Ligand SMILES: [Zn+2]
């Protein structure tokens with residue numbers, strides 16, 4: 205199937221139109237017309253080559269929402285016209301212990317990410333959602349709930365599941381005390397989801413610039429990390445901290461904020477952190493953990509949860525040809541919302 209997308213052609217990450225082909229349907233494949241695609245920080249990191257060399261031309265995008273256009277002969281769960289989504293992974297071994305327990309993101313053989321990696325069957329490099337169409341095996345296609353607004357759903361597929369999974373893993377519920385470090389694409393979803401689960405949420409930030417936004421999203425308070433007195437007063441005040449900061453930083457200023465047995469979960473920075481101070485860890489059996497997106501079943505769960513609780517990311521709709529501008533704005537600083545590309549703006553010719 206001939207289609208079009210916006211690809212990066214080198215590490216300068218300048219995105220431009222790119223004509224290419226999606227594979228012919230295999231028996232278990234679903235062909236999707238993409239309607240919306242979120243713009244994730246990792247799209248920018250990847251096309252920049254920040255995480256290693258990339259196979260260019262590369263089309264990023266792993267927050268994909270659309271409609272089923274056609275299905276392979278063996279597909280049972282989807283039919284033409286269904287409202288569907290695709291997230292950060294499009295294949296895994298489907299056989300190992302992690303896949304068996306629906307944690308495909310930790311597949312022992314590694315996942316096949318939605319873009320930039322060889323397909324497990326034919327070796328062709330996967331291309332992401334900044335395009336008109338995508339073909340994905342049925343097991344990795346999600347269903348958009350009936351009452352969900354398609355235009356606002358896309359960021360749930362990465363920002364949503366990335367924060368939902370640790371909130372569930374550490375059993376956040378009514379009365380849980382949750383801190384969220386950073387109020388960008390991930391952080392703003394963490395606040396909304398934790399609030400919807402009944403937690404008391406505090407945003408921890410370098411400045412109070414986004415305080416009104418944080419409160420409007422459901423946070424109870426904002427803690428300014430440069431305010432030593434306030435940080436001391438908040439010692440042992442949290443059961444769980446979700447750290448969404450996407451760059452190298454000092455986690456040791458946050459660990460004393462955890463209660464005994466509390467956990468700080470890193471979901472932003474992929475790479476080194478500042479030198480670690482272990483005293484707060486040892487003195488309070490506090491933990492530092494990491495967490496990667498979520499499995500397919502859990503991603504369906506967060507979509508259903510958001511539909512049920514009317515939780516939506518704050519989206520700023522852009523045209524496909526505004527992507528370079530959106531990337532520059534992302535580079536300047538993390539916004540407390542997500543850019544979402546309206547794929548109707550991409551001319552198929
Ligand atoms: Zn992402």
Ligand SMILES: [Zn+2]
Pocket residue numbers: 296297298299300301302303304308310311312313
């Ligand atoms: Zn596996």
